[in-house]
Amino acid sequence: xKTLIFLLQKEFKQIFRNKILLALIFxxxxxxxxxxxxxxxxxMKNISIVVVDHDHSPYxxxxxxxxxxxGYFNLxxxxxxxxxxxxxxxxxxxxxxxxxxKNFERELVVExxxxxxxxxxxxxxxxxxxxxxxxxxxxxxxxxxxRLEWIQPERFNAVPVIQVTSSNxxxxxxxxxxxxVPGILVFLVxxxxxYMCALNTVREKEIGTIxxxxxxxxxxxxxxxxxxxxxxxxxxxxxxxxLFIVARLVYGIIPLGSITLLFAYLAVYLVAMLxxxxxxxxxxxxQQQVMxxxxxxxxxxxxxxxxxxxxxxxxxxxxxxxxxxxxxYFMEVIRMVVLKGSRLADIxxxxxxxxxxxxxxxxxxxxxxKKTT
Amino acid sequence: xxxxxKTLLILFGLPIAQILLFGFAxxxxxxxxxxxxxxxxxxxxxxxxxxxxxxNNNFIVEEALLSHxxxxxxxxxxxxxxxxxxxxxxxxxxxxxxxxHVQLIADATDPNTANMLTAYATNIIMEYQNLxxxxxxxxxxxxxxxxxxKGAINFVPGVMALVLMLVCVMxxxxxxxxxxxxxxxxxxxxxxxxxxxxxxSKAIPYLLLSLxxxxxxxxxxxxxxxxxxxGSLLLLFLISILFIITxxxxxxxxxxxxxxxxxxxxxxxxxLMVPTILFTGFTFPLxxxxxxxxxxxxxxxxxxxxxxxxxxxxxxxxxxxxxxETLVLAVMTCLLLMISFxxxxxxxx
Amino acid sequence: xxxxxxxxxxxxxKCFGDFTAVDTISFEVYRGEVFGFLGANGAGKTTAMRxxxxxxxxxxxxxxxxxxxxxxxxxxxxxxxxYMSQKFSLYEDLTVAENIKLFGGIYGLxxxxxxxxxxxxxxxxxxxxxxxxxxxxxxxxWKQKLAFSIAIIHQPKIVFLDEPTGGVDPVTRRxxxxxxxxxxxQGITVFITTHYMDEAEYCNRISMMVDGKIKAxxxxxxxKRQFSSGSMYEVFLRLARGAQRTSD
Numbered sequence: 029x030k031t032l033i034f035l036l037q038k039e040f041k042q043i044f045r046n047k048i049l050l051a052l053i054f055x056x057x058x059x060x061x062x063x064x065x066x067x068x069x070x071x072m073k074n075i076s077i078v079v080v081d082h083d084h085s086p087y088x089x090x091x092x093x094x095x096x097x098x099g100y101f102n103l104x105x106x107x108x109x110x111x112x113x114x115x116x117x118x119x120x121x122x123x124x125x126x127x128x129x130k131n132f133e134r135e136l137v138v139e140x141x142x143x144x145x146x147x148x149x150x151x152x153x154x155x156x157x158x159x160x161x162x163x164x165x166x167x168x169x170x171x172x173x174x175r176l177e178w179i180q181p182e183r184f185n186a187v188p189v190i191q192v193t194s195s196n197x198x199x200x201x202x203x204x205x206x207x208x209v210p211g212i213l214v215f216l217v218x219x220x221x222x223y224m225c226a227l228n229t230v231r232e233k234e235i236g237t238i239x240x241x242x243x244x245x246x247x248x249x250x251x252x253x254x255x256x257x258x259x260x261x262x263x264x265x266x267x268x269x270x271l272f273i274v275a276r277l278v279y280g281i282i283p284l285g286s287i288t289l290l291f292a293y294l295a296v297y298l299v300a301m302l303x304x305x306x307x308x309x310x311x312x313x314x315q316q317q318v319m320x321x322x323x324x325x326x327x328x329x330x331x332x333x334x335x336x337x338x339x340x341x342x343x344x345x346x347x348x349x350x351x352x353x354x355x356x357y358f359m360e361v362i363r364m365v366v367l368k369g370s371r372l373a374d375i376x377x378x379x380x381x382x383x384x385x386x387x388x389x390x391x392x393x394x395x396x397x398k399k400t401t
Numbered sequence: 402x403x404x405x406x407k408t409l410l411i412l413f414g415l416p417i418a419q420i421l422l423f424g425f426a427x428x429x430x431x432x433x434x435x436x437x438x439x440x441x442x443x444x445x446x447x448x449x450x451x452x453x454x455x456x457n458n459n460f461i462v463e464e465a466l467l468s469h470x471x472x473x474x475x476x477x478x479x480x481x482x483x484x485x486x487x488x489x490x491x492x493x494x495x496x497x498x499x500x501x502h503v504q505l506i507a508d509a510t511d512p513n514t515a516n517m518l519t520a521y522a523t524n525i526i527m528e529y530q531n532l533x534x535x536x537x538x539x540x541x542x543x544x545x546x547x548x549x550x551k552g553a554i555n556f557v558p559g560v561m562a563l564v565l566m567l568v569c570v571m572x573x574x575x576x577x578x579x580x581x582x583x584x585x586x587x588x589x590x591x592x593x594x595x596x597x598x599x600x601x602s603k604a605i606p607y608l609l610l611s612l613x614x615x616x617x618x619x620x621x622x623x624x625x626x627x628x629x630x631x632g633s634l635l636l637l638f639l640i641s642i643l644f645i646i647t648x649x650x651x652x653x654x655x656x657x658x659x660x661x662x663x664x665x666x667x668x669x670x671x672x673l674m675v676p677t678i679l680f681t682g683f684t685f686p687l688x689x690x691x692x693x694x695x696x697x698x699x700x701x702x703x704x705x706x707x708x709x710x711x712x713x714x715x716x717x718x719x720x721x722x723x724x725x726e727t728l729v730l731a732v733m734t735c736l737l738l739m740i741s742f743x744x745x746x747x748x749x750x
Numbered sequence: 751x752x753x754x755x756x757x758x759x760x761x762x763x764k765c766f767g768d769f770t771a772v773d774t775i776s777f778e779v780y781r782g783e784v785f786g787f788l789g790a791n792g793a794g795k796t797t798a799m800r801x802x803x804x805x806x807x808x809x810x811x812x813x814x815x816x817x818x819x820x821x822x823x824x825x826x827x828x829x830x831x832x833y834m835s836q837k838f839s840l841y842e843d844l845t846v847a848e849n850i851k852l853f854g855g856i857y858g859l860x861x862x863x864x865x866x867x868x869x870x871x872x873x874x875x876x877x878x879x880x881x882x883x884x885x886x887x888x889x890x891x892w893k894q895k896l897a898f899s900i901a902i903i904h905q906p907k908i909v910f911l912d913e914p915t916g917g918v919d920p921v922t923r924r925x926x927x928x929x930x931x932x933x934x935x936q937g938i939t940v941f942i943t944t945h946y947m948d949e950a951e952y953c954n955r956i957s958m959m960v961d962g963k964i965k966a967x968x969x970x971x972x973x974k975r976q977f978s979s980g981s982m983y984e985v986f987l988r989l990a991r992g993a994q995r996t997s998d
Binding site for chain 1: 407408411412414415418419422423425426427428431432433434435446472473476477478479495499500501502503504505506507508509510511512513514515516519520522523526527529530537538539540541542543544545546547548550551552554555567571575576579659660661662663664666667668670671672675676679680684685686688689690691694697708711715716718722
């Protein structure tokens with residue numbers, strides 16, 4: 029036990045002497061936590077639209093001003109022909125083109141039906157889909173307005189209608205940042221802690237100091253603990269700063285659920301992820317190798333954790349991978365506890381799984397690390 | 402470098418894994434969402450609607466009579482994401498008041514999901530009503546470049562940019578710093594080798610490697626994901642080479658500043674990865690971001706490259722459309738190289 | 751008087767695939783000896799020593815270090831030995847005092863013992879002013895003397911030195927050897943590998959490895975007589991003439 033204390037003293041001294049590293053650990057995550065949520069927003073605004081109005085009638089003008097008034101769209105230009113408008117799409121100046129055919133107003137009144145043409149730059153499918161949906165909504169609204177001009181409503185409604193009322197729980201402001209910030213915090217803490225741990229351990233291998241350790245009576249588990257604990261502390265610290273300072277002060281996120289629960293989960297999670305870092309470092313000889321292997325894992329973990337895209341939407345095989353990914357669980361836990369106030373009973377399964385991971389990775393690392401080859 | 406099997410494995414495996422993931426697994430659509438239908442009304446309409454929900458493969462329907470409190474608990478445990486409630490007097494209202502209410506309660510933790518689910522559910526209810534009225538305006542929508550709305554079309558160029566950038570930067574910065582750490586740098590500098598040549602010799606293997614990566618990505622995209630290359634392949638390659646050089650120059654700059662490999666790696670990774678993912682524009686649209694961030698995005702070389710790739714691969718345009726972006730990349734590269742060489746020379750003294 | 755045997759090696763062999771790095775070597779080392787393990791680069795010295803330290807498992811043969819078996823009791827071996835390698839021994843980003851404290855603690859010295867030894871150590875090496883300097887900032891010769899002193903801080907039975915004097919000037923080397931003699935006088939057996947032939951003269955006995963085998967084992971004076979040579983260097987040349995391997 030004393031040996032462990034000596035080891036820990038050494039580790040902490042080495043870490044804190046490295047000023048650049050310290051700056052990296054603390055400043056970069058904080059900065060990114062600030063920038064990231066600002067940028068990450070799926071809501072569509074400022075969709076650039078070009079209108080080709082062949083009709084130039086009061087109706088067409090009304091429609092156009094309705095579109096502009098909605099706030100979703102920027103009228104980038106009016107074009108004389110579809111070809112002209114299309115060039116704007118080619119240049120990425122416009123996302124959407126609306127073509128109003130000649131005699132639109134007249135035909136609508138006389139024939140009682142008309143057709144509008146929309147072309148969308150669908151490279152970003154979501155944008156196109158949503159943009160199309162918004163504009164359709166506006167057109168439907170406009171349609172109702174037109175209809176009401178010509179048909180008198182009797183009583184309440186001539187035909188029975190089902191009204192839908194919707195309400196939102198837990199995030200009534202529909203603030204996407206509430207959803208993203210905890211997730212990004214998880215991502216950053218994971219990245220920093222496990223990467224640093226893995227790199228640091230492999231560094232000893234690369235430089236050769238590990239031989240000096242191997243030739244002493246230091247026990248395997250003491251060495252591993254000596255590498256785990258300092259980075260565990262760092263991980264907790266970064267998380268704390270991120271949660272209480274950045275998340276609270278900048279975004280106004282105050283955890284609804286038990287903070288103790290959250291930190292308890294963080295503790296187990298860090299042990300698991302650091303264990304993974306150590307495991308990787310026992311398989312690698314150089315820092316460069318570790319860099320790439322960890323990068324590989326991190327990329328996959330992050331993308332498959334539900335941070336950006338929901339895991340339920342994935343095809344079955346991908347969903348399985350997501351369920352085998354430790355990050356997924358913390359991602360869910362942090363969102364559940366912070367935003368919904370979930371309790372221990374709700375995340376029991378997550379705890380069990382994370383304990384399992386922690387055990388798996390660390391045991392594997394201890395077994396695989398050989399003092400004698 | 403080629404003896405390092407693990408690294409090589411990753412360098413090739415990574416782009417493949419990413420393409421597969423991005424192409425198949427990652428999507429912004431909402432599918433397989435568990436919802437609960439609380440049918441207090443139990444009338445013909447509510448039953449038909451419930452069936453419609455169940456039939457829709459966006460939803461996995463569970464039928465239960467839950468109170469609002471219970472619904473909240475269910476949200477909390479992550480069991481369901483949306484609740485559809487048909488109140489007791491639904492049928493009554495429908496017959497006598499010509500207006501009945503359905504309540505949708507969504508878990509807005511993920512606002513996006515909540516929005517989409519609410520929209521889907523509302524759509525289903527609206528479609529069910531299917532009123533056909535006079536004075537109908539129909540719209541015909543054409544999706545250009547990506548009629549099937551495949552997510553891959555958007556992601557693949559982004560992944561190309563991301564992987565090339567990150568891998569190149571990490572590789573050069575780490576490998577050069579490594580020589581510094583080991584002291585072998587001094588040996589090389591003392592030799593008659595021109596430092597310029599030295600750098601070039603370090604860069605070329607990575608250039609080749611990245612090109613191979615690029616080819617693999619493009620092949621996979623075409624075959625597995627059905628992402629076309631509508632424009633000139635040659636142009637694509639030429640510009641890619643330019644971009645790779647840009648990334649390598651950035652790695653060079655980092656290697657000048659970092660003292661240890663650890664620092665170089667951490668800076669490249671943590672400092673670059675997130676901004677590159679964000680500001681390239683393939684995860685979240687740039688137009689949504691605060692203007693300040695949009696300006697910042699212009700510093701990220703990957704953003705320009707992403708635009709170029711989209712233009713060539715998806716839109717099938719030629720050099721005339723992308724000369725501006727290419728110029729920006731070229732200028733960035735020159736700047737990076739100049740700064741690196743200046744710093745390099747200073748270090749030598 | 752029967753001298754204590756601290757290292758007993760019998761037909762020890764290490765193979766890497768079909769390459770035999772160490773080929774059935776046998777020898778004994780007695781307490782308090784300064785035992786030199788010589789040979790060219792690639793002869794198998796380092797591989798052999800790693801087996802004796804418990805860093806590498808032999809392919810076949812037997813060996814006992816301080817009475818402990820190298821197959822099954824490696825952890826006990828590590829408690830009883832000290833080690834210093836040319837590649838590295840100390841943490842460059844810790845101070846002199848911190849390194850002493852760390853290794854003292856690892857070898858189980860109490861805080862009191864560590865304090866005393868630490869003061870003794872830096873006093874003997876005239877390094878009292880450097881106690882709070884980073885080891886990385888010390889000149890090579892000082893680092894090596896310090897590394898050696900730390901390697902024996904726990905009074906091990908044997909200390910293994912792997913090419914410890916590489917790259918230092920003759921004066922520092924002489925000082926280093928004084929430290930070695932002091933240790934031997936305290937009963938610590940010194941097992942040292944080197945390819946400096948003149949250092950061989952300083953040892954009680956030496957063994958010469960060529961191509962994984964021990965080609966000679968005796969005191970320097972006996973060997974010189976046996977091979978009718980004026981110096982160990984000549985002895986080495988005669989033995990090495992038949993060598994096949996050239997590099998580790």
